[in-house]
Amino acid sequence: MELKLSNLTKEFKDVAAVDHISYTMTTGVYGLLGVNGAGKTTLMRMLCTLIKPSSGCITWNGKDIFELDGEYRRLLGYLPQDFGYYPDFTVYDYLMYVASIKGLRPATAKQRTARLLKQVGMDKEKKKKMKKLSGGMKRRVGIAQAMLNNPSILILDEPTAGLDPNERIRFRNLIGELAQERLVLLSTHIVSDVAYIAKEILLMKEGKICVAGSLKELLAPMQGQVWSLDVSKEDAETYRKNYKVANVRIIPKGVNLRILSGQRPSENARPESVLLEDVFLHYLGEGMVEEDVSI
Amino acid sequence: MCRYELKKVFLKTGGKIALLLLLFLVGVTCYFATNIFYVDGKGDKKYGPVAVRELRAMQKEWAGFLEEEKIRQVITENRRIRHSKEALSDETRENEIAYSWGQGISEIRNLLNYSYASHFREYDYYRADSLSETDAGDFYANRVSLLKAWLDEEAKDTFSDKEKAYLMDQYHRIQTPFYYNYMKGWTQLFAFSPTIIMISMLILGYLVAGIFSNEFVWKSDSVFFSSVYGRNKAVTSKIKAGFCITTMVYWGSVILYSGFILLYLGADGMNCPVQADISGWKCFYNITIWQKYLLVIAGGYMGCLFISFLSMLVSAKTKSTVLAVMVPFVLIFIPSFLANMNSVFVNKILSLLPDQLLQMEAALNYFSLFTIAGRVIGAVPILLVVYAALTVAIGPVIYWGYSRKQIS
Incomplete structure (x- = not known):
């Protein structure tokens, strides 16, 4: 089971949304991290045969996925970023319809739909119209539809x-459960979504993968480069200008800064253990997103 | 899959409203089509089933072959009525009483107005009143001689010699005497058939317009195209759904409409030639009323299928439901603007546009001829063959275009 990207490029007019990416994935969860506009969705759309690459190729077990066509899509489950649905369908009808276009026989489709509805906690809502569901419920139906054909490749944008x-x-947690025996590619701009479950993490910036590896491999080079420092509010601004600051926290005596630096920024700075968001900031040059604070 | 495609269309509030609107408009059209009146012996107008029964009984008295003797009797009866003191009176009620006597022969009287006109394109309502019994023998001969005179003079540059010969041949070939019967059911049905077919088409245009583009509007395109059948069978099922919707909605409204009109007004006269009715007197297609009905509904179906498929093609190509909805409007209404241009060439083109299929009743009466491989042929058979072929051809174009769509 091998999904291989070889020199993969997608250009829109003069802009390369995906720029000469080469990477190989097998089973397990792969986390694709990057800021908005990094090219994650374009890469995933190519992996789902929704758009063709400008150059390079994607192979599944050595065969071009666009030549495999339906044979490849039979193995594919996809939850797009903008998960669209048929507003007047009930949850059950929606899943049965997707099952039919995924080539499932009606009896199998009924079985799988019933099982997945339970798994995603939507069995009590199966007669509700899709347009009446909350955002979270829609996402759960989204993952259920992606899993209907028990895919070998699960792509979640x-x-x-x-x-x-x-x-x-x-x-x-649900993705963690589903990841056994399959390849899961999970794209997000929320660091903590992948920190716990990803086998490998790919950091994407301006269409390129700037660094990739396991969480341990990504954190290792950053050891000794993360510091915690308490400063006055006036000094905080100077540190923010001179260093990459991963976090700013108000404390009674002033401000606590989380600083990324190869050198100890101050005599009072204390070394801290490295987190994935520090790696994110280091490579992608932007701070973690707001949602992470609450996790 | 096709079942779910149909659900996508009919579960929408807009889809339900469109069907209810169609049902309402069919009802309204049926009301106007059956709203005929009869004037009784006291000069009072009557409507409803009584009017139908009385009018039918009166006209059926004159049913039979329109032989010279029968034409003579109609001329005599018409003169008797027109010269009665009631007809000559200044009192409206008296005139109405005279009118009531003529309701049995009114349809044949209309034919006399055409047959004894001074020009092919003339219709003089009072022409029949000036006829004498000795004119009866010219009833069928006039039909041919008026055509000949028209072709030799007014329309001499409109048709080629071959086309003129074809028209004359068609007029000569028709079997005479015509069989006449009460046929109000059919004439009313034909009169409102373009309305019902065009309404059905506009509703159909709305229903099928979103079959392809709504995947993009609803953003369900990614899941659709990344599925195993998303670029083959699922696309075919969308085309099938468009075909099924067109077939169900069209035949539903046409059967409902025809059934109601014919049950209410009667289906008598189906074996009469179309020329035995005023609307078909000049028609060069030698067919019966029943055959005309089949052509009208078959043409309507063909037209609806073609326009529906064209809407689906626009929907699939442009991803825009709005543009697709506009297709029927453009195809139905643009030709009516161009019709004002007095050009033989433009008229020939117009007679081959798909809107003609939706108004086959009128298309059958147009003198629109084409010479293909040395053979003269009317526009109607061309329309049926060409648009059937185009509809069949559009299917693969939709499939080919949609199954290769890229998600931008």
Whole structure:
């Protein structure tokens, strides 16, 4: 089981949304991290055969996925970032319809739909119209539809976007359960979504993968480069200008800064253990997103 | 899959409203089509089933072959009525009483007005009143001679010699005498058939317009196209759904409409030639009323299918439901603007546009001829064959275009 990206490029007019990416994935969860506009969705759309690459190729077990066509899509489950649905369908009808276009026989479709509805906690809502569901419920139906054909490749594009913290934890656990024996590619701009469950994490910036590896491998080079420092409010601004600051926290005597630096920024600075968001900031040059604070 | 595609269309509030609107408009059209009156012996107008019964009974008295003797009797009866003191009176009620006597022969009297006109394109309501019994023998001969005179003079540059010969041949070939019967059910049905078919088409345009584009509007395109059948069978099922919707909605409204009109007004006269009715007197297609009905509904179906498929093609190509909804409007209403141009060439083109299929009743009466491989042929058979072929051809174009869509 091998999904291989070789020199993969997608250009829109003069802009390369995906720029010469080469990478190989097998079973397990792969976390794709990047800021908005990094090219994550374009990459995922190519992996789902929704758009063709400008150059390069994607192979599944050595065969081009666009040549495999339906044979490849039979193995695929996809939850897009903008998860669209048929507003007047009930949850059950929606899943049965998706099952039919995924080539499931009606008896199998009924079985799988019933099982997945329970698994995502939507069995009591199965007669509700899709348009009446909350954002979290829609996402759960989204993951259920992606799992209907028991896919070998599960591609989830920003699956936790718009969910509240409880929903996100629940969702993350669900993905962890589903990840056995399959390849899961999970795109997000929320660091903690992948920190706990990803086998490998890919950091994407301006269409390129700038760094990739396991959580341990990503954290290791950053050891000894993360510091905690208490300063006055006036000094805080100077530190923010001179260092990459991962976090700012108000304390009674002033401000606590989380600083990324190869050198100890101050005599009073205390070394801290490295977190994934520090790596995110280091490579992508932007701070963690707001949602992370609550996790 | 097709079942779910149908659900997508009919579960929408807009889809339900469109069907209810169609049902309402069919009802309104049926009301106007059956709203005929009869004037009784006292000069009072009557409506409803009584009027239908009385008018039918009166006209059925004159049913039979329109032989010279029968034409003579109609001329005599018409003169008797027109010269009665009631007809000559200044009192409206007296005139109405005279009118009531003529209701049995009114349809044949209309044919006399055409047959004995001074020009092919003339219709003089009072022409029949100036006829004498000795004119009866010219009833069928006039039909041919008026055409000949028209082709030789007014329309001499409109048709080629071959086309003129074809028209003359068609007029000569028709079997005479015509069989006449009460046929109000059919004439009313034909009169409102373009309305019902065009209403059905506009509603259909709305229903099928979103079949392809709504996947993008609802943002369900990614899941659709990443599924195993998303680029083959699921696309075919959308085309099938469009075909099923067009078939169900069209035949539903046409059967409802025809059934109601014919049950209410009667289906008598179906074997009469179309020329035995005023609306078909000049028609060069030698067919019966029943055959005309089949052509009208088959043409309507063909037209609806073609326009529905064209809407679906626009929907699939542009991803825009709005543009797709506009297709029927453009195809139905643009030709009516162009019709004002007095050009033989433009008229020939117009007679081949798909809106003609929706108003086959009128298309059958147009003198629109084409010479293909040395053979003269009317526009009606061309319309049926060409648009059937185009509809069949559009299917693969939709499939080919949609199944290769990229998600931007």
